[in-house]
Amino acid sequence: MFGRKKDEPSAQDSVDQLATDAPAKGAGAGKGAPTPKRKEQEAARKRPLVPTDRKASKDAERIAVQDQRQKMRQALDTGNEKYLPLRDKGPQKRFARDYVDARFSLGEYLMFGALLFVVISFVIPTGSNVLSYVLIGFWVMFLAVFADVVVLSRKLRKGLAQKFGEVERGTIWYGSMRSLQFRRLRLPKPQVQRGQFPS
Template sequence: MFGRKKDEPSAQESVGQVAADAPLKSAGAGKGAPTPKRRAQEAARKRPLVPTDRKASKEAERVAVQDQRQKMRQALDTGDEKYLPVRDKGPQKRYARDFVDARFSLGEYLMFGALLFVVISFIIPSGSETLSYVLIAFWVMFIVVFLDVLLLSRKLRKGLAQKFGEVERGTVWYGSMRSLQFRRLRLPKPQVQRGQYPS
């Protein structure tokens, strides 16, 4: 009753069976390498805060910055969105640039008018009647340019709202300031011809 069952294997047989099964387990189920200790894993993940070769690191950083600037300069010529400065990125900014570049703006020549006025004021003596006429002409030009920019901003806002639904903050101001720059000096460079308005 309390004795060992006849069909139960003996201790020697059990040891022999375990020894026989051991090669099978190691050959099939094992991962083949011991689990690395946490200390070894943390040491492998550590990176130095300061590069070992500082000179090479600075040179690599300088080359990377120079390459980025070169790509940005090319983007200002070609209008490539990927490398444009942040202030010029986005479809609405692109629309504003194309809209402004497609029209003739009196503001393009405001700086030339101001420069001409300064030169004339040095040539003509102060208090002269001619200088008064020049000053009046300059102020008339300034008012006309102001009205032209106001008209441009309204048309630009309307076009942006129709195309995009919501006008991003600063886009209309961005286009208005671009209209005051001489066309050939604008950056990014114009990508459309006069009269070629964006759809």
């Protein structure tokens, strides 16, 4: 009455069945190769700290540096953003360059005024009235350049804020210092004509 049915599998039969099925299921699941030893993996990853052919390595490095410098020189001429130095990269720096290059700045001629003052001070004897007038003229020019830079800074800040929203740190200083350089000697070279302000 309480006995087991003959056709119901016993617990031992179930265990035996699992043992015979396991190898059949996992036969195709292996990786097909033994796991490499740690020493073999480390040896495969090892590279010499110093290249075996130092001369060839130095030549390749020198050629790569020359190529990079050539690309940077071309970028300073053409304004190619990809190879410009880090200090000149970015849309705000480009806007500042174009804005400064589009306007006439008194600061372009400050260095010429300073050079002229030095030459005149050597030629004219000390204590002459002419030297005093030249000195006064130089200071007037210096103050005019200072006022021009202040006006440029305000206009540049306003233009950058309108176009980009937030002005990056150092961009106003970057534009102001560029305005003090003679136009033909500026790097990167001007990419706009005078009066061609960026939109």
